[in-house]
Amino acid sequence: MQPIPGFDEVQSIEEVVALPERFDVFYRREFAAVVGLAYALSGSRMAAEDLAQEAFMAAHQQWEKIGRYDKPGAWVRRVVANKSVSLIRRRASEARALARVALRRREALPALEPVDAEFWDAVRSLPRRQSQAIALHYLEDRPVAEIAEILGCAVNTAKVHLHKGRANLASRLGPEGAS
Amino acid sequence: MTLEQRARAAADGIHAAISEAELSSQVPGTFTHRSLAMNFVSFGTAFVAVAIVGLLAVGFRGAGTVETTEPTVPGTIVTGVEDPAVLPPREPAPAITTVPEVAPPASPTTTMVFADVTPPALQILQPLDGATFTDRVLRFEGTTEPGAMVMAGRYAAEVDAGGRWAIVLILSEGSNRATFIATDGAGNVAESSVTVTYEPVVEQPPAEPPKTEPPPKDDPPPPEQEIEFTAHQVYGSCSESPPFDEFYGTAAPGSRIVVFGAYGEADAVADAQGKWSVRVVFAGAPYGEAFVVTVKNTKTGATRMFEFVSYAVG
Numbered sequence: 001m002q003p004i005p006g007f008d009e010v011q012s013i014e015e016v017v018a019l020p021e022r023f024d025v026f027y028r029r030e031f032a033a034v035v036g037l038a039y040a041l042s043g044s045r046m047a048a049e050d051l052a053q054e055a056f057m058a059a060h061q062q063w064e065k066i067g068r069y070d071k072p073g074a075w076v077r078r079v080v081a082n083k084s085v086s087l088i089r090r091r092a093s094e095a096r097a098l099a100r101v102a103l104r105r106r107e108a109l110p111a112l113e114p115v116d117a118e119f120w121d122a123v124r125s126l127p128r129r130q131s132q133a134i135a136l137h138y139l140e141d142r143p144v145a146e147i148a149e150i151l152g153c154a155v156n157t158a159k160v161h162l163h164k165g166r167a168n169l170a171s172r173l174g175p176e177g178a179s
Numbered sequence: 180m181t182l183e184q185r186a187r188a189a190a191d192g193i194h195a196a197i198s199e200a201e202l203s204s205q206v207p208g209t210f211t212h213r214s215l216a217m218n219f220v221s222f223g224t225a226f227v228a229v230a231i232v233g234l235l236a237v238g239f240r241g242a243g244t245v246e247t248t249e250p251t252v253p254g255t256i257v258t259g260v261e262d263p264a265v266l267p268p269r270e271p272a273p274a275i276t277t278v279p280e281v282a283p284p285a286s287p288t289t290t291m292v293f294a295d296v297t298p299p300a301l302q303i304l305q306p307l308d309g310a311t312f313t314d315r316v317l318r319f320e321g322t323t324e325p326g327a328m329v330m331a332g333r334y335a336a337e338v339d340a341g342g343r344w345a346i347v348l349i350l351s352e353g354s355n356r357a358t359f360i361a362t363d364g365a366g367n368v369a370e371s372s373v374t375v376t377y378e379p380v381v382e383q384p385p386a387e388p389p390k391t392e393p394p395p396k397d398d399p400p401p402p403e404q405e406i407e408f409t410a411h412q413v414y415g416s417c418s419e420s421p422p423f424d425e426f427y428g429t430a431a432p433g434s435r436i437v438v439f440g441a442y443g444e445a446d447a448v449a450d451a452q453g454k455w456s457v458r459v460v461f462a463g464a465p466y467g468e469a470f471v472v473t474v475k476n477t478k479t480g481a482t483r484m485f486e487f488v489s490y491a492v493g
Contacts, residue, residue, distance in 0.1 A: 036197045040190075049200075058366030065360055065368060069330060075362065078328065082364040109200045116192030119185055138186040139193055152328045152338060170182050 021072070023063045027056055030073045033140060034080055035109075040120050040135045041084035045109040048084075055079040074150045081132045081150070085124075122172045123165075130165035133158055295365040299324035300342075303359065303373045304441050305471060311376040312350065313480040318471055319373070320345045320441070323361040330360050343468065350377035380479060406431050406453035410474040410483040422464050422489035427456035430476050440472035440487060464489035 031052060038055075039048035055076045059066050066072050112120065123131050132151055136142045142150070148158035180188075303321040306312070322342050323329055329336040329344040336346035336359070348357060358372040406429050413425040426438050430449040437446045438457055442464040447457035464470065466489060474483045 032197050035200075036193045039196065040193050055366075062362075062366065062368050065370075066362075068332065070332075070334070075328070079364065079366055110196045112189075112192045112196060115185075116189040119189035120193070134186075138190045149335060152326075152335070154337065166182060169186075173182065173185070 021067055023060055023067065026067070026072060027060075030076065031056065034073075034076055036139055037077060037135055038080050038084050039109055040139050041081060041124065041131060043120060043124050045111060048109055051080055051083050054083060071146075071149065074146070077136070077150045078152060081135075085128050085131065119173065122169055125172065126165050126168050129153075129161045130168065133161035134165040134169065137162055295363070296367060298367045298369040299327040299361045299363040301327075301329070301359060301361040301369040301371045303371050305473070306373065306375050308373045309375070311378055311480055312482060313378060313380045314482055315350050315377055315379070316347060317350055317375065317377075318345060318347045318484060319357060319359070320471060321359065321371075323369075324363050327361045327363040330362070331357055339468075341465075341468070343470075345471075350375065352377055352379060378480065380481065406449075408434070408476045408479060408481045408483075410436075410485075412472070412485045412487075415486065416488040416490055417461075418490040418492075420491040421460050421462040422487075422491040423458055423460045424472065424487050425456065425458045426472075426474055426485075427454070428474070428483075429453045430455055431478060434476055434478040437475045437477055438472060439475070441470045442489075461487060461489060464491070466490060466492065 034055065035049050035052040038051040039045070042048055042051055044051075058079055059072060059076050066075055069075055111117070123134050125131075126134065129151060133147050136147045136150060137144075144158050144162065145155055147162070148155045151158060151161070153161075301321065301323045303319065305320045306317060319331070319336075321329070321344055323338065323344055325340060325342040327338065327342065329338055329346070331346055331348060334346060334348070336344040338344040354374060354376050356372055356374045358370060361369045361371075408430045409428040410426055411428050413427070415424070417423055428436070430436060430453055432449050432451050432453050434449045434455070435446055436449065436455050436457065438444060438459050440459070440461060442461040443459050445457045445459040447455040449455040459472070464487070469486045469488045472485045472487045474485070475481070
């Protein structure tokens, strides 16, 4: 005999119409941060920029719709987070990036310090959702609500991913990482 | 150093690397973007490196193997060359071959990867198109591809692991067209709309009492009050098969009450005392997944919503 939950999350259809932001403005503002996320989650100096580009290309192709989202940056991050953890996609992106280097079009991202690389290796060894939540939290200082929005899950679920991710990281990195 | 400090330092390392790198300032879609240039201008040279990485990726099991998820038209096959030394000319045609519906000859040295270009399925289960409601707050439900994101304008719906989504929206008075957009992980988009009408119940001003002689003391009591529409749920869940629930309440005598959800419906008529009750069977309701059951007074249009979960096995 309970009324349905969720009525405290009411939103208004009246507000859903909004003009999209210009794509080039969005791209220039968000691109570097999204490359960083791809770098952290893929661990590939070669592929990170390509993974980000693929996500922005997808956004560009549907910008009329995606540009009207409240947070199109969340959409792009979700795409890149999903692409980054796929081995096949990463290899394909690395292949293209390597080819680009062969053409001397662009250098790969610089390597991380070993201690930082070790940390992100440990993050990538976590279950997919935990690694994504950890990267968004530490790399972009995202609050849990935004992490949940990007990952497309409930806030409580994102909290659990973060909590378990931290616990797993602490055990994998040992005492120096834990305390 | 705490985990927190180490994480922040590692994040700074990424930020420093990004700052140090000269990232592309070329906005996608201008057709000078490097990925397009890669594919259509410099594909020949690209294959040298692609083939090398392909070799590394498959452990030398297939020379010249290429794996790609670059968006392609369905039926498009991207293949490498047997001998990296034999490079195709710098046109896309030799490297990208469209073979509709006909499988290429099997080759141990070729891997074909089709990009996901299929829009995610998107269905609106509730409310039905054209429905009218007297409640301003309305819950929309549907299904989509698992893992897809569903948006109503700027608002994200809750999507569970099975692809069932739900979102609560506030309607404007009159006709409302709610458009939902599902986007899957590959960026494919599907759109679906439903139009519903919100007609608030206008409260009638109390009618002036007729100017009549005061009734004699022996007359019956004054006219009875109008019976308020109420609805109550008995169980909320059921482990019997087929699962069922019971609803009861009050409404104006003669009112037809419809109870419906995604997996079943039933109706009842309020009796002379304004009481009604009905048993609804939800055959086929998925185990452990809550769904909305709506109770509607067809006379007034008023609705009440509940949740039901089936724990029936078999």
